[in-house]
Amino acid sequence: MISLNNKRILLGVSGSIAAYKSAELVRRLKEANAEVRVVLTKGGAEFVTPLTFQALSGNPAHTNLLDTETEAAMGHIELARWADAILIAPASANFIARLAQGRADDLLSAICLATSSTVAIAPAMNQQMWANAATQENLQQLKQRDILQFGPGDGNQACGETGPGRMLEASQLAAHVAEIFETGLLSEDTVLLIAGPTQEAIDPVRYLSNRSSGKMGYAIAQAAAEAGAKVILISGPTSLATPPRVERINVRSAQQMFDAVMQHVAHSDIFISAAAVADYRPVRIAGQKIKKTEDTLTLELQRNPDILAEVAALKNAPFTVGFAAETENLEQYAREKLARKGIDMIAANLVGEDIAFEADENTLLVLTAENKQPLARASKFILGRQLIDIIAKQKYNVSI
Ligand SMILES: Cc1cc2nc3c(=O)[nH]c(=O)nc-3n(C[C@H](O)[C@H](O)[C@H](O)COP(=O)(O)O)c2cc1C
Numbered sequence: 001m002i003s004l005n006n007k008r009i010l011l012g013v014s015g016s017i018a019a020y021k022s023a024e025l026v027r028r029l030k031e032a033n034a035e036v037r038v039v040l041t042k043g044g045a046e047f048v049t050p051l052t053f054q055a056l057s058g059n060p061a062h063t064n065l066l067d068t069e070t071e072a073a074m075g076h077i078e079l080a081r082w083a084d085a086i087l088i089a090p091a092s093a094n095f096i097a098r099l100a101q102g103r104a105d106d107l108l109s110a111i112c113l114a115t116s117s118t119v120a121i122a123p124a125m126n127q128q129m130w131a132n133a134a135t136q137e138n139l140q141q142l143k144q145r146d147i148l149q150f151g152p153g154d155g156n157q158a159c160g161e162t163g164p165g166r167m168l169e170a171s172q173l174a175a176h177v178a179e180i181f182e183t184g185l186l187s188e189d190t191v192l193l194i195a196g197p198t199q200e201a202i203d204p205v206r207y208l209s210n211r212s213s214g215k216m217g218y219a220i221a222q223a224a225a226e227a228g229a230k231v232i233l234i235s236g237p238t239s240l241a242t243p244p245r246v247e248r249i250n251v252r253s254a255q256q257m258f259d260a261v262m263q264h265v266a267h268s269d270i271f272i273s274a275a276a277v278a279d280y281r282p283v284r285i286a287g288q289k290i291k292k293t294e295d296t297l298t299l300e301l302q303r304n305p306d307i308l309a310e311v312a313a314l315k316n317a318p319f320t321v322g323f324a325a326e327t328e329n330l331e332q333y334a335r336e337k338l339a340r341k342g343i344d345m346i347a348a349n350l351v352g353e354d355i356a357f358e359a360d361e362n363t364l365l366v367l368t369a370e371n372k373q374p375l376a377r378a379s380k381f382i383l384g385r386q387l388i389d390i391i392a393k394q395k396y397n398v399s400i
Contacts, residue, residue: 015043127163
Protein backbone atom coordinates (compact mmCIF):
# COMPACT_ATOMS: atom_id res chain seq x y z
CA MET A 1 0.00 0.00 0.00
CA ILE A 2 1.57 3.31 -1.07
CA SER A 3 1.44 6.42 1.11
CA LEU A 4 0.99 9.98 -0.05
CA ASN A 5 0.15 11.23 3.42
CA ASN A 6 -0.13 15.04 3.52
CA LYS A 7 0.93 15.34 -0.11
CA ARG A 8 -0.70 17.83 -2.44
CA ILE A 9 -0.80 16.46 -5.95
CA LEU A 10 -1.80 18.59 -8.91
CA LEU A 11 -3.02 16.33 -11.71
CA GLY A 12 -2.92 17.89 -15.18
CA VAL A 13 -5.14 16.28 -17.79
CA SER A 14 -4.47 17.07 -21.45
CA GLY A 15 -6.16 16.03 -24.69
CA SER A 16 -5.73 12.30 -25.08
CA ILE A 17 -8.15 9.42 -25.27
CA ALA A 18 -6.36 8.06 -22.19
CA ALA A 19 -7.96 10.84 -20.10
CA TYR A 20 -10.62 8.36 -18.93
CA LYS A 21 -7.90 6.53 -16.96
CA SER A 22 -7.14 9.75 -15.04
CA ALA A 23 -10.49 9.56 -13.29
CA GLU A 24 -9.31 6.26 -11.79
CA LEU A 25 -5.93 7.86 -11.02
CA VAL A 26 -7.63 10.49 -8.85
CA ARG A 27 -9.17 7.64 -6.84
CA ARG A 28 -5.81 5.89 -6.41
CA LEU A 29 -4.09 9.11 -5.28
CA LYS A 30 -6.86 9.87 -2.79
CA GLU A 31 -6.77 6.31 -1.43
CA ALA A 32 -3.07 6.92 -0.69
CA ASN A 33 -4.15 10.00 1.33
CA ALA A 34 -3.09 12.68 -1.13
CA GLU A 35 -5.01 15.91 -1.55
CA VAL A 36 -5.71 16.20 -5.27
CA ARG A 37 -6.53 19.15 -7.51
CA VAL A 38 -7.13 18.69 -11.21
CA VAL A 39 -6.28 21.15 -13.98
CA LEU A 40 -7.58 20.34 -17.47
CA THR A 41 -6.36 21.74 -20.77
CA LYS A 42 -8.93 22.69 -23.38
CA GLY A 43 -8.22 19.36 -25.09
CA GLY A 44 -8.43 17.45 -21.82
CA ALA A 45 -11.87 18.87 -21.03
CA GLU A 46 -13.14 17.58 -24.42
CA PHE A 47 -12.48 13.98 -23.30
CA VAL A 48 -13.62 13.99 -19.64
CA THR A 49 -15.62 16.79 -18.04
CA PRO A 50 -14.22 18.95 -15.23
CA LEU A 51 -17.31 17.92 -13.24
CA THR A 52 -16.11 14.31 -13.12
CA PHE A 53 -12.75 15.37 -11.69
CA GLN A 54 -14.36 17.83 -9.32
CA ALA A 55 -16.61 15.10 -7.91
CA LEU A 56 -13.78 12.58 -7.60
CA SER A 57 -11.17 14.91 -6.15
CA GLY A 58 -13.51 16.82 -3.83
CA ASN A 59 -11.92 20.06 -5.07
CA PRO A 60 -12.87 22.46 -7.86
CA ALA A 61 -11.38 21.39 -11.21
CA HIS A 62 -9.54 24.23 -12.92
CA THR A 63 -9.54 24.97 -16.64
CA ASN A 64 -9.11 28.67 -17.41
CA LEU A 65 -6.08 30.91 -17.12
CA LEU A 66 -7.55 34.27 -18.09
CA ASP A 67 -10.64 34.11 -15.92
CA THR A 68 -11.25 36.62 -13.14
CA GLU A 69 -13.24 34.26 -10.93
CA THR A 70 -10.69 31.45 -11.13
CA GLU A 71 -7.82 33.84 -10.46
CA ALA A 72 -9.67 35.29 -7.48
CA ALA A 73 -10.35 31.80 -6.02
CA MET A 74 -7.01 30.05 -6.50
CA GLY A 75 -4.87 31.59 -9.24
CA HIS A 76 -2.17 29.96 -11.33
CA ILE A 77 0.66 31.09 -9.06
CA GLU A 78 -1.14 29.81 -5.97
CA LEU A 79 -1.78 26.45 -7.63
CA ALA A 80 1.89 26.29 -8.66
CA ARG A 81 2.91 26.93 -5.03
CA TRP A 82 0.24 24.66 -3.58
CA ALA A 83 1.46 21.53 -5.35
CA ASP A 84 4.06 19.25 -3.78
CA ALA A 85 4.26 17.54 -7.16
CA ILE A 86 2.61 17.96 -10.55
CA LEU A 87 1.73 14.98 -12.71
CA ILE A 88 0.41 15.51 -16.23
CA ALA A 89 -1.44 12.33 -17.09
CA PRO A 90 -2.20 11.95 -19.87
CA ALA A 91 0.42 14.19 -21.45
CA SER A 92 -0.58 14.62 -25.11
CA ALA A 93 2.01 15.18 -27.86
CA ASN A 94 0.71 18.71 -28.18
CA PHE A 95 1.03 19.44 -24.45
CA ILE A 96 4.54 17.97 -24.37
CA ALA A 97 5.47 20.34 -27.22
CA ARG A 98 4.03 23.30 -25.31
CA LEU A 99 5.90 22.29 -22.18
CA ALA A 100 9.17 21.93 -24.12
CA GLN A 101 8.70 25.42 -25.55
CA GLY A 102 8.05 26.91 -22.13
CA ARG A 103 4.71 28.35 -23.17
CA ALA A 104 2.29 29.87 -20.69
CA ASP A 105 -0.80 30.35 -22.85
CA ASP A 106 -3.06 28.06 -20.87
CA LEU A 107 -3.50 27.39 -17.16
CA LEU A 108 -1.63 24.06 -16.97
CA SER A 109 1.45 25.19 -18.91
CA ALA A 110 1.57 28.45 -16.92
CA ILE A 111 1.47 26.45 -13.66
CA CYS A 112 4.31 24.19 -14.88
CA LEU A 113 6.44 27.28 -15.57
CA ALA A 114 5.62 28.88 -12.23
CA THR A 115 6.28 25.90 -9.98
CA SER A 116 9.41 24.93 -8.07
CA SER A 117 7.97 21.48 -7.33
CA THR A 118 8.71 18.27 -9.20
CA VAL A 119 6.89 17.96 -12.54
CA ALA A 120 6.25 14.55 -14.13
CA ILE A 121 4.56 13.55 -17.38
CA ALA A 122 2.79 10.34 -18.33
CA PRO A 123 2.80 10.44 -22.15
CA ALA A 124 -0.13 8.93 -24.05
CA MET A 125 -0.36 8.94 -27.81
CA ASN A 126 -0.46 6.96 -31.02
CA GLN A 127 2.79 5.05 -31.59
CA GLN A 128 3.65 7.08 -34.73
CA MET A 129 3.18 10.34 -32.82
CA TRP A 130 5.42 8.91 -30.11
CA ALA A 131 8.14 7.86 -32.57
CA ASN A 132 8.10 11.19 -34.39
CA ALA A 133 11.42 13.04 -34.12
CA ALA A 134 9.65 16.21 -32.99
CA THR A 135 8.11 14.39 -30.01
CA GLN A 136 11.38 12.67 -29.13
CA GLU A 137 13.33 15.96 -29.29
CA ASN A 138 10.73 17.62 -27.05
CA LEU A 139 11.01 14.76 -24.55
CA GLN A 140 14.79 15.07 -24.58
CA GLN A 141 14.51 18.74 -23.65
CA LEU A 142 12.12 17.97 -20.81
CA LYS A 143 14.51 15.33 -19.48
CA GLN A 144 17.34 17.89 -19.43
CA ARG A 145 15.09 20.14 -17.35
CA ASP A 146 14.58 17.35 -14.78
CA ILE A 147 10.97 16.75 -15.75
CA LEU A 148 10.25 13.13 -14.88
CA GLN A 149 8.69 10.76 -17.39
CA PHE A 150 6.51 7.83 -16.32
CA GLY A 151 5.98 5.38 -19.19
CA PRO A 152 4.61 5.09 -21.76
CA GLY A 153 3.74 1.41 -21.94
CA ASP A 154 3.78 -0.69 -25.06
CA GLY A 155 0.81 -2.62 -26.51
CA ASN A 156 -2.62 -2.29 -28.08
CA GLN A 157 -3.71 1.29 -28.60
CA ALA A 158 -7.17 2.87 -28.72
CA CYS A 159 -6.55 3.74 -32.40
CA GLY A 160 -6.16 0.05 -33.24
CA GLU A 161 -2.37 0.14 -33.67
CA THR A 162 0.21 -1.62 -31.52
CA GLY A 163 3.40 -0.11 -30.09
CA PRO A 164 4.74 2.34 -27.51
CA GLY A 165 2.51 5.22 -26.41
CA ARG A 166 -0.01 3.70 -23.99
CA MET A 167 -0.41 5.66 -20.78
CA LEU A 168 0.59 3.62 -17.72
CA GLU A 169 -2.23 2.28 -15.56
CA ALA A 170 -3.55 4.39 -12.67
CA SER A 171 -2.03 2.19 -9.95
CA GLN A 172 1.40 2.29 -11.65
CA LEU A 173 1.26 6.07 -11.90
CA ALA A 174 0.20 6.48 -8.26
CA ALA A 175 3.17 4.32 -7.22
CA HIS A 176 5.55 6.48 -9.31
CA VAL A 177 4.16 9.63 -7.67
CA ALA A 178 4.84 8.14 -4.24
CA GLU A 179 8.42 7.37 -5.32
CA ILE A 180 9.02 11.09 -6.00
CA PHE A 181 8.98 11.62 -2.25
CA GLU A 182 11.09 8.58 -1.34
CA THR A 183 14.57 10.05 -1.76
CA GLY A 184 16.61 7.49 0.21
CA LEU A 185 19.02 10.33 1.11
CA LEU A 186 19.24 9.29 4.76
CA SER A 187 18.81 5.54 4.48
CA GLU A 188 21.91 4.99 6.64
CA ASP A 189 20.86 7.35 9.42
CA THR A 190 18.90 7.47 12.64
CA VAL A 191 17.27 10.87 13.12
CA LEU A 192 16.28 11.99 16.62
CA LEU A 193 13.83 14.85 16.55
CA ILE A 194 12.10 16.95 19.19
CA ALA A 195 8.92 18.83 18.30
CA GLY A 196 5.96 20.68 19.74
CA PRO A 197 5.67 22.77 22.90
CA THR A 198 6.48 21.73 26.45
CA GLN A 199 4.14 22.20 29.40
CA GLU A 200 5.62 23.29 32.72
CA ALA A 201 3.24 22.48 35.57
CA ILE A 202 2.20 25.21 38.01
CA ASP A 203 -0.33 23.12 39.93
CA PRO A 204 -2.33 19.96 39.11
CA VAL A 205 -4.50 21.79 36.53
CA ARG A 206 -2.35 24.64 35.18
CA TYR A 207 0.85 24.94 33.22
CA LEU A 208 3.12 27.38 31.38
CA SER A 209 3.43 26.69 27.67
CA ASN A 210 3.76 28.39 24.27
CA ARG A 211 2.08 28.60 20.87
CA SER A 212 4.13 25.92 19.09
CA SER A 213 1.86 23.55 17.16
CA GLY A 214 4.52 20.97 16.32
CA LYS A 215 3.63 21.14 12.60
CA MET A 216 7.15 22.04 11.42
CA GLY A 217 8.79 19.28 13.46
CA TYR A 218 6.25 16.67 12.36
CA ALA A 219 6.75 17.67 8.71
CA ILE A 220 10.52 17.23 9.11
CA ALA A 221 9.98 13.85 10.80
CA GLN A 222 7.87 12.75 7.83
CA ALA A 223 10.47 14.01 5.33
CA ALA A 224 13.24 12.21 7.22
CA ALA A 225 11.26 8.94 7.17
CA GLU A 226 10.64 9.38 3.43
CA ALA A 227 14.38 9.93 2.99
CA GLY A 228 14.83 6.44 4.43
CA ALA A 229 15.96 7.35 7.96
CA LYS A 230 14.92 5.59 11.13
CA VAL A 231 13.10 8.43 12.92
CA ILE A 232 12.49 8.85 16.65
CA LEU A 233 10.19 11.77 17.36
CA ILE A 234 10.08 13.03 20.93
CA SER A 235 7.01 15.18 21.06
CA GLY A 236 5.45 17.64 23.47
CA PRO A 237 1.64 17.70 23.62
CA THR A 238 0.12 18.24 20.14
CA SER A 239 -3.00 17.09 18.34
CA LEU A 240 -1.06 15.94 15.26
CA ALA A 241 -1.07 12.42 13.86
CA THR A 242 2.22 10.54 13.94
CA PRO A 243 3.69 10.39 10.41
CA PRO A 244 4.01 6.89 8.89
CA ARG A 245 7.13 4.90 9.90
CA VAL A 246 7.98 7.34 12.72
CA GLU A 247 8.46 6.13 16.29
CA ARG A 248 6.91 8.68 18.63
CA ILE A 249 7.62 9.21 22.33
CA ASN A 250 5.25 11.54 24.16
CA VAL A 251 6.51 13.89 26.88
CA ARG A 252 5.13 16.96 28.65
CA SER A 253 7.85 18.96 30.36
CA ALA A 254 11.26 20.16 29.19
CA GLN A 255 12.90 17.92 31.78
CA GLN A 256 11.04 14.85 30.44
CA MET A 257 12.04 15.85 26.89
CA PHE A 258 15.66 16.22 27.99
CA ASP A 259 15.63 12.80 29.69
CA ALA A 260 14.11 11.12 26.61
CA VAL A 261 16.68 12.78 24.32
CA MET A 262 19.57 11.65 26.51
CA GLN A 263 18.22 8.10 26.45
CA HIS A 264 18.27 7.95 22.64
CA VAL A 265 20.97 10.35 21.49
CA ALA A 266 23.88 7.89 21.68
CA HIS A 267 22.42 5.87 18.81
CA SER A 268 21.49 8.88 16.67
CA ASP A 269 23.34 10.30 13.67
CA ILE A 270 21.31 13.48 13.35
CA PHE A 271 19.56 15.49 16.06
CA ILE A 272 16.97 18.07 15.04
CA SER A 273 15.52 20.39 17.65
CA ALA A 274 12.26 21.77 16.26
CA ALA A 275 10.56 21.91 19.67
CA ALA A 276 9.69 25.10 21.51
CA VAL A 277 11.23 24.02 24.80
CA ALA A 278 10.30 26.24 27.76
CA ASP A 279 13.37 28.07 29.03
CA TYR A 280 12.01 28.18 32.58
CA ARG A 281 9.76 26.12 34.84
CA PRO A 282 8.14 26.95 38.16
CA VAL A 283 10.48 26.26 41.10
CA ARG A 284 7.61 24.71 43.03
CA ILE A 285 4.62 22.81 41.66
CA ALA A 286 1.69 23.36 44.03
CA GLY A 287 0.28 20.06 45.31
CA GLN A 288 -3.28 21.41 45.15
CA LYS A 289 -5.01 23.83 42.78
CA ILE A 290 -3.88 27.39 43.65
CA LYS A 291 -6.84 29.39 44.99
CA LYS A 292 -7.79 32.87 43.77
CA THR A 293 -7.13 34.81 46.97
CA GLU A 294 -4.64 37.66 46.42
CA ASP A 295 -4.69 40.44 43.76
CA THR A 296 -1.28 39.42 42.50
CA LEU A 297 0.48 36.09 42.36
CA THR A 298 4.22 35.64 41.95
CA LEU A 299 5.69 32.57 40.33
CA GLU A 300 9.37 31.87 40.87
CA LEU A 301 10.96 30.24 37.82
CA GLN A 302 14.15 28.29 37.29
CA ARG A 303 16.09 27.48 34.14
CA ASN A 304 15.34 24.29 32.27
CA PRO A 305 18.15 22.23 30.75
CA ASP A 306 19.27 23.56 27.35
CA ILE A 307 18.67 20.39 25.33
CA LEU A 308 20.24 21.63 22.10
CA ALA A 309 23.44 22.91 23.71
CA GLU A 310 23.78 19.78 25.85
CA VAL A 311 23.46 17.51 22.82
CA ALA A 312 25.95 19.60 20.81
CA ALA A 313 28.43 19.44 23.69
CA LEU A 314 28.35 15.63 23.90
CA LYS A 315 31.42 13.66 22.99
CA ASN A 316 30.51 12.00 19.66
CA ALA A 317 27.61 14.42 19.24
CA PRO A 318 25.31 13.73 16.28
CA PHE A 319 25.00 16.23 13.43
CA THR A 320 22.98 18.84 15.31
CA VAL A 321 20.35 21.15 13.84
CA GLY A 322 18.53 23.83 15.80
CA PHE A 323 15.73 26.27 15.10
CA ALA A 324 15.61 29.95 15.92
CA ALA A 325 12.31 31.82 16.02
CA GLU A 326 12.94 35.55 16.10
CA THR A 327 10.86 38.68 15.76
CA GLU A 328 13.74 40.85 14.44
CA ASN A 329 17.40 40.77 13.26
CA LEU A 330 16.88 37.22 12.03
CA GLU A 331 20.26 36.39 10.51
CA GLN A 332 22.33 38.10 13.21
CA TYR A 333 20.51 36.43 16.12
CA ALA A 334 20.51 33.06 14.35
CA ARG A 335 24.25 33.26 13.65
CA GLU A 336 24.87 34.12 17.31
CA LYS A 337 22.80 31.11 18.39
CA LEU A 338 24.64 28.82 15.95
CA ALA A 339 27.99 29.82 17.47
CA ARG A 340 26.84 30.01 21.12
CA LYS A 341 25.31 26.54 21.12
CA GLY A 342 28.07 24.98 19.02
CA ILE A 343 25.62 23.36 16.60
CA ASP A 344 26.15 22.38 12.95
CA MET A 345 23.16 24.09 11.36
CA ILE A 346 20.35 26.43 12.28
CA ALA A 347 17.01 27.03 10.55
CA ALA A 348 15.81 30.50 11.41
CA ASN A 349 12.38 31.96 10.92
CA LEU A 350 10.62 35.19 11.67
CA VAL A 351 7.53 34.78 13.83
CA GLY A 352 4.49 36.89 13.03
CA GLU A 353 0.72 36.76 13.02
CA ASP A 354 0.10 34.37 10.10
CA ILE A 355 3.47 32.72 9.77
CA ALA A 356 5.58 30.29 11.80
CA PHE A 357 3.78 29.31 15.04
CA GLU A 358 0.47 27.46 14.43
CA ALA A 359 0.47 28.35 10.68
CA ASP A 360 0.67 25.82 7.84
CA GLU A 361 3.32 27.83 6.00
CA ASN A 362 6.69 29.20 6.91
CA THR A 363 9.87 30.65 5.44
CA LEU A 364 13.30 29.56 6.62
CA LEU A 365 16.84 30.85 6.50
CA VAL A 366 19.19 27.88 6.84
CA LEU A 367 22.65 28.75 8.14
CA THR A 368 25.85 26.84 8.70
CA ALA A 369 29.15 28.40 9.73
CA GLU A 370 30.10 28.86 6.05
CA ASN A 371 26.81 28.91 4.18
CA LYS A 372 23.38 30.43 4.04
CA GLN A 373 20.35 29.27 2.11
CA PRO A 374 16.98 31.05 2.19
CA LEU A 375 13.93 28.85 1.64
CA ALA A 376 10.97 30.76 0.19
CA ARG A 377 7.54 30.73 1.81
CA ALA A 378 5.96 27.33 1.34
CA SER A 379 4.00 24.66 3.19
CA LYS A 380 5.81 23.17 6.17
CA PHE A 381 5.83 19.82 4.35
CA ILE A 382 7.75 21.29 1.40
CA LEU A 383 10.14 23.08 3.76
CA GLY A 384 10.63 19.88 5.76
CA ARG A 385 11.75 18.06 2.62
CA GLN A 386 14.01 20.93 1.55
CA LEU A 387 15.60 21.01 5.00
CA ILE A 388 16.20 17.25 5.00
CA ASP A 389 17.84 17.62 1.57
CA ILE A 390 20.16 20.34 2.87
CA ILE A 391 21.01 18.34 6.01
CA ALA A 392 21.84 15.25 3.92
CA LYS A 393 24.04 17.25 1.54
CA GLN A 394 25.84 19.02 4.38
CA LYS A 395 26.34 15.84 6.40
CA TYR A 396 27.73 13.99 3.42
CA ASN A 397 29.90 16.98 2.45
CA VAL A 398 28.21 18.10 -0.72
CA SER A 399 28.28 21.92 -0.66
CA ILE A 400 24.94 23.75 -0.40
C1 LIG B 1 -10.41 10.89 -30.55
C2 LIG B 1 -9.09 11.59 -30.36
C3 LIG B 1 -8.13 11.00 -29.61
C4 LIG B 1 -6.89 11.61 -29.43
N1 LIG B 1 -5.95 11.00 -28.66
C5 LIG B 1 -4.77 11.58 -28.53
C6 LIG B 1 -3.77 10.96 -27.74
O1 LIG B 1 -3.95 9.89 -27.16
N2 LIG B 1 -2.57 11.57 -27.60
C7 LIG B 1 -2.30 12.76 -28.19
O2 LIG B 1 -1.20 13.27 -28.02
N3 LIG B 1 -3.24 13.38 -28.96
C8 LIG B 1 -4.45 12.83 -29.12
N4 LIG B 1 -5.40 13.45 -29.88
C9 LIG B 1 -5.09 14.77 -30.46
C10 LIG B 1 -5.19 15.86 -29.40
O3 LIG B 1 -6.43 15.78 -28.75
C11 LIG B 1 -4.96 17.25 -29.96
O4 LIG B 1 -3.62 17.36 -30.37
C12 LIG B 1 -5.30 18.34 -28.94
O5 LIG B 1 -5.08 19.59 -29.56
C13 LIG B 1 -4.47 18.21 -27.68
O6 LIG B 1 -4.94 19.11 -26.75
P1 LIG B 1 -4.06 19.56 -25.53
O7 LIG B 1 -2.94 20.41 -26.09
O8 LIG B 1 -4.98 20.34 -24.68
O9 LIG B 1 -3.57 18.35 -24.92
C14 LIG B 1 -6.64 12.85 -30.07
C15 LIG B 1 -7.64 13.46 -30.83
C16 LIG B 1 -8.84 12.83 -30.98
C17 LIG B 1 -9.91 13.50 -31.81
